[in-house]
Amino acid sequence: MNHPIFKLTTLSVLTFAVQQFTFADSSTRQTLPQFQAQDIPALCDAKIQDIQKQLKNFEAKPMSAQNNAASVLAEWDRIFASFEDFYGPIGLYSNVSPDAALRKAAEDCEIKISQFQTDIYQNPKLYQQIKNTQASDAIDSKFREDLLNDFEKTGIQLSAEKQARLKVILAELAKIEQEYARNVRDNPQKLEFTPAELKGLPQSYIDTLKKNDQGNYLLGFEYPEYRPFMELADNDAARKRYQIAYTRRGGERNLILLKQAMDLRYELAQLFGKSSYAEWALHKRMAETLEAVNKFLSDVHATVAPLEQKEVNTLREFQAKTLNIPLAQAKIERWSEAYWSEKLRKAKYQIDQEKMREYFPTQAAQDWLFAISSNLYGIEFKPAKVDVWQNEVEYYDVTDQKTGQLLGGLYVDKFPREGKYGHAAVWGVYGGSSLTGRKPISALVTNFNRKGLNSDELETFVHEFGHALHGILSTTRYSAQSGTSVERDFVEAPSQMYEEWARRKETLSKVADYCQPACPRVDDKLIAKLNAVHSYGRGLHYARQTLYAQYDMALHGSNALKVQPLDVWKKMEGSTAFGYVPNTEFPGQFGHIMGGYQVGYYGYMWSEVLALDMLSAFGKNLNNPEVGQRYRQTILSQGGQKPAEDLVKDFLGRKPDNKAFFDEITGQRVK
Known part of the structure; x- marks a missing residue:
């Protein structure tokens, strides 16, 4: 089954077999059935x-x-x-x-x-x-x-007995994982905030919100509502209330479901004679062993823990100066970290993420992304009218510039709506096959602001687009090995590498070429500020990523039956710089560990090691189509028909190493 890489017309049974595809050109395009x-x-x-x-x-x-x-x-x-x-x-x-x-x-x-x-x-x-x-x-x-x-x-x-039990376990896990995701995705709850509690938020944000009969604003859990509130709302109590509710949006039921999944996964591992689900799951991964993963995470933690504490101290000093209070009274809470970080970014680097939306209008960002990808990989994106699941969804044929050959199809579903997957992800809906001429199809799903993106959201757009291209530019012999069907701890690497295209002047300066009406152009001064902002908070970011990965491993260890997921989280988060916030229930909405990334969250950083190493091949020219073509042929086109380490060796001409990654997390990488 396909998993997202992360966020219909009536047909009868008799006609489905012959009408399952929609063809604009009967010899080429395959689109999705409705x-x-x-x-x-x-x-x-x-x-x-x-x-x-x-x-x-x-x-x-x-x-x-x-x-x-x-x-x-x-x-x-x-x-x-x-x-x-x-x-x-x-x-x-x-x-x-x-x-x-x-x-x-x-x-x-x-x-x-x-x-x-x-x-x-x-x-x-x-x-x-x-x-x-x-x-x-x-x-x-x-x-x-x-x-x-x-x-x-x-x-x-x-044995037949164990097979029967395994079948029951897998069926139960599928149901549990679905219910868990549904509880988060379909949560209809709206929180009520007074106009005074929205002080600090831009009018453009407020204008998009719904009001109740009392004149108060109603906010749900969609990313475009939640994230700006946490960064910009001045009211500390309102931010705390919103964050607690956000972490509880899966409900108490999801904590029960997560525990059930942990126990079933442990039992599954026991059927195979393994000591833990983690040991069972790591077979055929790049990391291979539990020991290798834990050592990697330990090394990262040892590197970033001092950086995290240093950045918390910096925020406290900034808060004390801003509020004109003694340093001893300054305190940064988990629900106020994003707020004070944003204020510090504005004060120290003169970067206002809401203002960044003026530089990166959503449609211009998409047009730019198509253009730089076309230049780098020698491809074209041609819009076509096909049946889609919602009227704002777009479809594009992706073709080779030189030959005109159809390579695959891309669906783009950009904006939030009720009941939709709430984050950003790509579904590799169809795999391609050179043997049969079958074309791959990717669906890129996001929840963006309609007017524009901030620099973080632009990186997300580029990241997910990298997943989509990994699928579409695949030319594997077999469809089962197409696109992102690589080792789980490599699957994020191509997308993470592509994020660099959302950070450099040589690429970002071109966004303005696609703005209608005109928008400000990214210049050297802004790039320097954006790089400084990217460097700021590195300790906080990687410490959090490490916590998520270590928590994932802790839930799937040899003592899984003896632990409760919320208790483990309280203890692990409690030992971090900000500590645990009472009444929060992060495990009940940690979709990765219930959606295919269990014993896999470490893969985000493991993949980043490879991403940054591969990036070195581009040097100081990200727009080099010669390197882009080599990358397309040695990495993207190969899908999973070679081991990931061999793919990287083929591209770099050597074994991968982790120097660039540790330089990145310590702020020493030369750009």
Whole structure:
């Protein structure tokens, strides 16, 4: 199943098989099918039955130890590509459809598909069909190994009794993870704030808010409402109230669900004879072992902990000076850190993040991002009118500049709405295949301010666009290895590297070329300020990232059954510079550890090690199309058909190292 990388027309069962694609050019473009909620259950059952029939034929093929892997793997990939044609959109629509009934029907279908996939990978006949092949080249060998690993991680080698229990566990986990995400995503709660509590916020922000009959403002948990409030609202008590509610938006139920997931994951690991879920999950990752992950996190923590404390002291000194109070009375709380950090940035660096929206209008930022990507990778983005799930969603054909060949499709869903996935993410809905000519499709989902982006949001846009390009520019032999189907602790690296394009003058200065009406142009002075702002808060940022990663590992260790997630969080957050805030419930809305990144959050920093190392190949010219083409061919086009370390070696011409990363987190990286 697809996981986000992080945030329909009526069709009958009989017509779905031939109408599942919308073609503007019948020989090239493949777009996403559109559904009605009431049709999904029957469509879901029909597609599962169709795949069952195809797999029956597959398992009945004569076997021999001399089977050529190429033909067997090609048939397998063709079957599962046809399956992805259905379940890829279903996974997307369960998170983005404006229709609550359709989201629920898609979720129910996802549960059926998850259970069916468990059946597939516990089928010994299918396993033997793959195992009894001989690969003739490295790509087939890697795909064969990946498939065998999928069977083995689904318990093909276990006893019938353990297989049955594993199937129950996986089904329960799928339901729990869905409910957890739904509780966060669909929370309708609105907090009431008086006009006085909004002092400090710009009028442009206030004008977007709804009022109640008493004239007070109603704010929900969407990013464009929450983040500016925490950075700009002068009322300390209002910020505290909002932050506590924000951390509790998953509800008490999500703490129960998280504990259930922890216990089930531990039991799963026990079925495989592993001491912990972390040990089980790290198999086939770049890090490989629990010890390697914990050492990495320990090294990062040792580096950033002093920086975090230094930055907290700097904020206290600034607060004391601003309020004209003794330093001993100055205190920075977790709910006031963003507020005082923003004030310090304005005072020390003259950077007002709300003013940055004037430099980066949302549409201009998108046009600019298309342009720099086109230059770097030799591609074009051509808008096309296709059926979409909401009227503001955009679609683009992505083509090669030299050949005109269609490379893939891109959907862009930029703005917040009720019931939509609340952060920024990319769904690699379809994988591409050079063997069959199948084209990849990525869906980029964000929740941006309609008027403009601040510099942090621009980085987010570029980051997620990097994921989308990783999918679209993939030219792998097999669709199952397309795009972001790489090791989990490498998957963020291409996107993290691309963030640098949102920080340098050579690229940022070009945003103004796409502004209509005109907007201010980024100059040397502003770049220097933005770099200073980027450097500021480095300790706070990486300390928090380390905390999240260490917490993730703590929940999935060998003593998982004995701990409660909120108790562990209170203890771990309590030992940080700001401590634990009473009544907050961060674990109940930590979507990463319930959405595919469990025992994987460390991967954000692990990937950044590789991202910054790969960035060195561009030197001082980020717009170099020669390096861009080499990167496109050696990294992006390869998807997961090579081990990630080999990809990086191919691009850099050497083994990767971590020097650039530790220079970055200590503020010593030369730009």
